[in-house]
Amino acid sequence: MKRLEGKSVIITDATAGIGETQAMIMASEGANIVCMGRDQSGINKIVSAICNKGGKAVGCLAKVEEAADCKRAAALAIEKFGRIDVLCNSFNIFDGFKKSLEQTEEGWNDIFRINVLGVFMMCNAVLPDMLSSGGGCLINLSAVAGLTGGAGGAAYTAARHAVVGYTKQLCVDYAEKGIRANAIAAGSVHSPILEKIFENDPSERVTIFEKIPSKTLGRAEDIAYLTVFLASDEARWINGAIICADGGRQALG
Numbered sequence: 001m002k003r004l005e006g007k008s009v010i011i012t013d014a015t016a017g018i019g020e021t022q023a024m025i026m027a028s029e030g031a032n033i034v035c036m037g038r039d040q041s042g043i044n045k046i047v048s049a050i051c052n053k054g055g056k057a058v059g060c061l062a063k064v065e066e067a068a069d070c071k072r073a074a075a076l077a078i079e080k081f082g083r084i085d086v087l088c089n090s091f092n093i094f095d096g097f098k099k100s101l102e103q104t105e106e107g108w109n110d111i112f113r114i115n116v117l118g119v120f121m122m123c124n125a126v127l128p129d130m131l132s133s134g135g136g137c138l139i140n141l142s143a144v145a146g147l148t149g150g151a152g153g154a155a156y157t158a159a160r161h162a163v164v165g166y167t168k169q170l171c172v173d174y175a176e177k178g179i180r181a182n183a184i185a186a187g188s189v190h191s192p193i194l195e196k197i198f199e200n201d202p203s204e205r206v207t208i209f210e211k212i213p214s215k216t217l218g219r220a221e222d223i224a225y226l227t228v229f230l231a232s233d234e235a236r237w238i239n240g241a242i243i244c245a246d247g248g249r250q251a252l253g
Contacts, residue, residue: 002030003232008081010034010073012064012122013091015042017191018141021220022088022227027055029228032081036060036073036091056081064091064118070125077126084129086231089119089140089163094193097204098153108155115159116166123170127179135178139230140167141223142183144246151211151249164242171240180239182230187246189218213248 009026013019014035023033027050035050035057037043043059050057058080062069077084092115095107119140130136145152146160163183170181188194188208194217198205209215226245229235244250 002028003228003234004086005030007031007085007231008034008077008083009086009088009231010036010077010084010122010126011088011090012036012118013038014046015039017193018186018189018220018223019088019090020046021224022090023050023057024053025221025224026086026088026228026231027057028053029232031055031086031231033057034060034073034077034080036062036064038063064089064122065113067121067125070121073122074125074129078129083133084126084136086137086139087122087126088227088231089122089138091118092141092159094152094156096153096197098155100154103154111155111159112162115156116162119163119166123166123181127174130179131174131177135180137231138167138170138179138181139227140181140183142167142185142242144185144187144244144249146183147185147242147244147250167242168240175239180230180235182235182238182241182243184223184226184230185242185244185246185250186223187218187244187249188212189220189223191220211249211252212246213251216247218245218247 009031011023014023015037027033035046047057047059060073062073142163143160145157146164167181167183
């Protein structure tokens with residue numbers, strides 16, 4: 001039997017990067033996927049890719065920072081798959097390594113609206129169904145920047161810390177009701193965004209690799225397979241945890 005057989009999963013950004021890889025791998029493990037995204041063509045592409053491999057998926061054009069969109073995604077999961085077992089809050093934005101004096105109020109608010117408010121909105125959209133059905137699993141994508149300084153800009157670091165704290169509080173508030181809430185503190189994962197950073201400032205490549213003991217970048221698959229484990233019944237006693245997947249970055253402090 002597949003590890004996620006029959007589980008209903010919502011992924012908040014299933015059209016690119018980590019979220020797309022989560023969608024493909026979780027579907028291959030038997031999960032039914034609601035693929036959220038902000039680009040209809042990208043949504044159509046991932047849904048087709050999953051279905052062409054024999055999986056089950058539906059798309060949902062939605063913005064995580066809009067409460068109505070979040071509720072609509074939750075309703076779609078219930079309509080199509082009967083319930084909501086797992087939420088993967090994978091969508092986030094990155095604004096570089098701006099120090100506080102370089103950060104605008106608008107930029108700060110943009111980061112918090114999507115990276116923090118969006119996580120809150122989605123959790124609140126799915127929690128009623130999870131609570132009424134006896135439990136569920138919340139997996140929030142954070143980052144090493146949520147555990148330490150020096151791994152992101154001022155706004156991004158503060159937002160990632162907020163997700164870590166919120167995840168722990170979700171555990172405290174709802175563990176007795178069968179809810180598991182965990183976060184993944186991802187390190188530097190190979191992505192188009194990271195390549196653009198390296199292209200704009202080659203010194204950043206040196207800086208990032210100096211802080212990774214393994215001297216390798218992560219892959220989206222590294223995060224996706226950890227997500228599968230956390231979503232599975234194998235992780236039934238893991239709750240309120242912040243799990244690093246960072247090539248050893250956090251070991252350096």
